[in-house]
Amino acid sequence: MKRLKIGIIGLGIGEEHISGYKRHPACEVIALCDLSAEKLRSSKEKYPHLMLHRSADDILNDPDIDIVSIASYDNYHYEQVVQALSKNKHVFVEKPLCLYEKEARHIRSILRANPGVKLSSNMVLRKSPRFRYLKKTIEKGGLGTLFYVESDYNYGRLEKITEGWRGKIGFYSVIYGGGVHVVDLLIWLTGGVVIEVSAYGNNISSKGRFKYNDMVVAILKFKSGLIGKVAANMGCVFPHFHTMSIYGTKATFVNGFHKGLLFESRDLAKKPREINKAYPGVCKGDLILSFVDSVLGTAKAEVTEEDVFNTMSVCFAIEKAAKKGRPVQVDYI
Numbered sequence: 001m002k003r004l005k006i007g008i009i010g011l012g013i014g015e016e017h018i019s020g021y022k023r024h025p026a027c028e029v030i031a032l033c034d035l036s037a038e039k040l041r042s043s044k045e046k047y048p049h050l051m052l053h054r055s056a057d058d059i060l061n062d063p064d065i066d067i068v069s070i071a072s073y074d075n076y077h078y079e080q081v082v083q084a085l086s087k088n089k090h091v092f093v094e095k096p097l098c099l100y101e102k103e104a105r106h107i108r109s110i111l112r113a114n115p116g117v118k119l120s121s122n123m124v125l126r127k128s129p130r131f132r133y134l135k136k137t138i139e140k141g142g143l144g145t146l147f148y149v150e151s152d153y154n155y156g157r158l159e160k161i162t163e164g165w166r167g168k169i170g171f172y173s174v175i176y177g178g179g180v181h182v183v184d185l186l187i188w189l190t191g192g193v194v195i196e197v198s199a200y201g202n203n204i205s206s207k208g209r210f211k212y213n214d215m216v217v218a219i220l221k222f223k224s225g226l227i228g229k230v231a232a233n234m235g236c237v238f239p240h241f242h243t244m245s246i247y248g249t250k251a252t253f254v255n256g257f258h259k260g261l262l263f264e265s266r267d268l269a270k271k272p273r274e275i276n277k278a279y280p281g282v283c284k285g286d287l288i289l290s291f292v293d294s295v296l297g298t299a300k301a302e303v304t305e306e307d308v309f310n311t312m313s314v315c316f317a318i319e320k321a322a323k324k325g326r327p328v329q330v331d332y333i
């Protein structure tokens, strides 16, 4: 069997993609790339058999490479995705797919013109055993009809936006960079379609050390009447955590650090059911297996191209609503 050859751009989280591909028998990682000479030096010791490049072009133009994993800084994603797709390479891109709606529309048009090429993005919280259990419980009717769902992305690492690359690139959105995970989770868990959003943001926490909002909160109006709330809270004094409360007519799920709780009664004396499934309990390369299966045509990706554009469409609407200070209809890409 001809193995698919993989090139990975960016060796922060991108290093965790290596193990994702290694777990798939049809894949062979052949090349890595990083801008940093220091990263390349340490990678030479760790991966002596792999080609190491400083320029992403060496991966994007390599005719032997079938799949490109993009884990560069957010501002490079668009041009690298476009370059890879134009060379008929499949793409697994870190979130966010890109930074502007017009870029997403352009990427979608390339994919529509070339349906054989696959794209997915790393919405890895879908692999969390606790959230998977919750999804199954919702699907079986265990929570009844959902009427209100909320999830906050509490980053707990303010210095990453005030000191690191996130604060230095031309534009950074905490919704695209973090909130995207909880937007995706709520859409995936509920199976709902968001039609309108309202949003507000501020940057009080970073006190002038970050140019953009470090906190954005949004209300999501779903087609079914369900209401959602998400926040990307990069400035919080709180450990990295995804708060979540899912309210249904029969039960309420609340996420906790060590366990989830399922409240099936309004009576305080009745103990909630404990959900001890691991959280987050994921490796960052966990979605790669199903993505590769989708490339091989043997299974559907757990995060499809449609999912990526739907989630990004809602995120673009949130960013627009926060900027305009009024509700915005979601314009699906």
Ligand SMILES: NC(=O)c1ccc[n+]([C@@H]2O[C@H](COP(=O)([O-])OP(=O)(O)OC[C@H]3O[C@@H](n4cnc5c(N)ncnc54)[C@H](O)[C@@H]3O)[C@@H](O)[C@H]2O)c1
Residues within 6 Å of the ligand: 009, 010, 011, 012, 013, 014, 033, 034, 035, 036, 039, 054, 055, 056, 071, 072, 073, 074, 076, 094, 095, 096, 122, 123, 124, 165, 177, 284
């Ligand atoms: N899915 C997730 O849960 C998750 C978690 C963290 C980061 N991310 C995403 O991964 C991407 C990278 O973030 P990170 O936390 O790994 O950052 P990082 O700073 O830890 O590592 C990024 C690495 O990529 C290299 N790089 C950046 N741009 C490059 C380019 N154009 N060509 C070659 N190398 C390049 C840098 O030199 C650096 O070594 C971001 O888009 C981020 O949003 C996703």
